[in-house]
Amino acid sequence: MRRSAFTALVCAGLVLASQVLFAPAAAAVTSVFGFGSSYVGPAMDDWKGAAKTKGLPVDYTPTNSPDGIGRYGLRTADFGGTEAEVSSLEAAGVGGQPTRERGFQYVPDVAGATAVMYNVSDASGRHVDYLHLNAGTIGRIFSGDITRWSDPAITATNGGKPLPDQPIRLVVRSGNSGTTALFYDYIAHAAPGPYATFMQRSGMGKFLPDTRPINLEGAGIAGYNMQFLANSSQIAEFIGGQQWTIGYDEFAYAKLYGVQSVWVQNASGNWVQPYAENIAAALRGAHLRPDLSQELSGVYANGDPKTYPISAYSYVMAPCNPAPDRDTCRSGYTEQGKTETMSGFLDHIACQGQLNMAAIGFSPLPPNLSQEMMNSVSRLTGQPPKQLNAGNCANPTFHGGLGAGSSSPPDPFIALGGVDKLTKGGNGGESKKDTTGGPAASSSSQNAGVATASATGDNDEDLANGGSKDWRAAEPAAYDSGGFGGFGAWAALVLFVAIITPLVVRGIARRVSRR
Template identity: 25%
Template structure:
């Protein structure tokens, strides 16, 4: 069952240390080198093996990464494990959003970017240039369901169809006791209360994927697209934490946010009856996952995934990419990136699940491991 995970003192200490280091580094290429020849990654190495037996170089120093807030809790956990497995190494992950992460990866301010969306067509060549003329790979390493979170006093179970969700977020449905919502919740007492829509005010891969989901699942009834959510209806808040806190403090509020940040989560009818968000229903949807690309560059075909209407499948899933250089790093940064990602793959466990993410396993985990080890 998905629940919030209370971090240990070790994790808190690592996060505090990495956050302080990141602030000290600043934002300039001179102050925060992350993948060029002037990288500050230390040369000290201690050969080791990860929990799975993967070879670790043991390179110490600080690894700077940036991007999606949706994977922040996962990155915090991975960072704690990384510091344990490679003493003297740490990850400084700056959760500024997917757009900023990609921008700073391309600008050589981050060794890798966390992004809820694949690179845009116009970003592919600049990313390759940043990687010394080599392809940038998308590694869908952090997988988490997106919840439709709500704050409705006295209503602990809420069913919403895809059309309900579209019409709430476009402003067509404005009351919680609207007949269309009542039809999805027979026997429930819904209050005569205004619906307060909360959306991401920052450019976000979560917004991009949520809009793609709405369009695919509703057969085009939702017309918005992109990382910037339409602002005609509701109020904005910054980041995953921001929208979650805004909903918590606003009676009648609703938003879209990663499951680990949500308290009350709506059951969604994707076309074959209302489906509860849990590991089993998400896992069933993941079984249908396909890729647009081949080889080690793995871009998920989200349109097919989001259009899934199988009974007991919850396809509103965010696959967060670690966007990395396939080659072109300096040796020290390359080794640190590979060490960190190998440790992250070893950390697909119950503690990650407790953060609201779905641990990758089986064939997909093997694909990711092969890609990480192929970084040159």
């Protein structure tokens, strides 16, 4: 019986070894193509360039989020980049059903912010680089309620001296745009009264109250001084070259084109710009649904003094094989080579790809969402997910920081008399209360030029963008891996060798002693 058991174990080991050693090689990587969000365009440029140096042929064309979702559904794109959701497209009547039929998973890839970019001069002709606007004033400007730069609401938060009496020219996205949807979601919360009037006047009242417009063009907006441009690069370049303009665009484009960004008043009364530390603080207020899509009302109202309130996640949309925690999944790529390429690309984005994000205008993912990228790879391949930690992931949030370039510059109004003069409009009176639907200035803003430490308590367990590491259990999905209980074949072989070696040695020793 001992010999039979020994022989059976040896045979089983030989079979297992042959399966491992002579298994077919991994499929050669195949090119994958993505389309969609221009919001994430600068980050995608960084990622795809690095991926190609690793032998991963990935390309991405920034168009707009609805286009990325649509192409993905029609299978003319292997993956999409988006801030919009399939449900929001369906609610707006612009499709989404093919995407739902194909099946998808949302994968957060980076945190970003929409900058309010501008180009104005003061009465002496000096270029303004200090423009401060509270939430309600921003909402009224982009709802057409404030139309001139000399408006008292703008004067009140910029030292009390009016800007020249010039018409405001709004620069907005043409066509469907996820950035438009994100920005006007903020407007709806910042100035609900002017926003509702704007929607009714423009013929878009049917979207009220729950759905935000993804397209401002051709909606019958009579009398509005609007410039429509096709993409984020065009918007940034246009604002940089044209005075009396103001528009919305991803902060990375403001940095790329050297365009000024507004200092926005947040719910705590502080004035902030969209640097990584402010984006990270804001997104602790984000509510992420089970499919990881985002609900941002908590971001707009976040009381953390560092919060930049127009912050959001961007997403990769990719297929996945049937998985217990994703009811939208249908199947993965039909070509194994595309699975290899996309898996490697997502692995790069999750860790090394986050290193440079703060420097180019984004904020890196927190550890829990980097792990979600690994879980998404698992849902695609059917293999247990790689578990990330500080030892195997270069993402700076695993190491207690956000990376180079994450800190906001000091508020320029410090040199112009301080925030006290700013909030009192330069007249020595009481702080002006925002009556347009945005947050009123709080007393904390009177002594805050650079935002103070987070009220929520920054620590190693609560780093950034979406809560603590415990926000969502990063448990591996349960997959049937051929009877090995979740182990890969190499791990099973090592386990077999560890069990069988003492038996082999003991058997040899007995034979020698008998002889």
